[in-house]
Amino acid sequence: MTDPTEIATMCKALGDPTRLQIFLFLRDQCCPVAVSESGEVSPVLGPTVGEVCCRVTGVDRITSTLSHHLKELRLAGLITIERRGKNMICGVRRDALESLQGFFTLSASVPVPEGCCE
Numbered sequence: 306m307t308d309p310t311e312i313a314t315m316c317k318a319l320g321d322p323t324r325l326q327i328f329l330f331l332r333d334q335c336c337p338v339a340v341s342e343s344g345e346v347s348p349v350l351g352p353t354v355g356e357v358c359c360r361v362t363g364v365d366r367i368t369s370t371l372s373h374h375l376k377e378l379r380l381a382g383l384i385t386i387e388r389r390g391k392n393m394i395c396g397v398r399r400d401a402l403e404s405l406q407g408f409f410t411l412s413a414s415v416p417v418p419e420g421c422c423e
Contacts, residue, residue: 311382312408315401318381324374326361328383332397357395 319325357371375395378384383401387394 311404314381315383315405318377318383321374321377323361323370324378327357327371327374328378328397330357330361331384331395332402334396336396 319328361371375384375386379386383398385394385396385398
């Protein structure tokens with residue numbers, strides 16, 4: 306069973322529309338994406354954080370707000386961030402996805418007691 310505090314922390318982080326957009330973008334990538342401080346694209350690592358920022362917020366450069374949202378997603382256990390040289394590699398934690406999926410699947414399958422909410 307998943308820890309209720311863990312699920313609540315994840316849901317709180319995903320409750321912000323910008324963080325949810327970032328999370329969905331990263332979730333849909335086949336592998337972690339590169340975040341370059343200079344905004345350069347690395348074809349080996351994938352899109353830079355600048356590209357994530359552009360796609361999610363419409364701004365063409367990394368902002369402190371985006372950095373804050375990435376930090377909140379990391380602290381909630383939803384994404385990983387790893388520095389490699391000038392790049393930061395961001396990716397969704399698959400175990401977090403499995404925890405959320407398991408929680409919501411279980412919640413949906415719990416029978417409603419008779420006479421309740423009819």
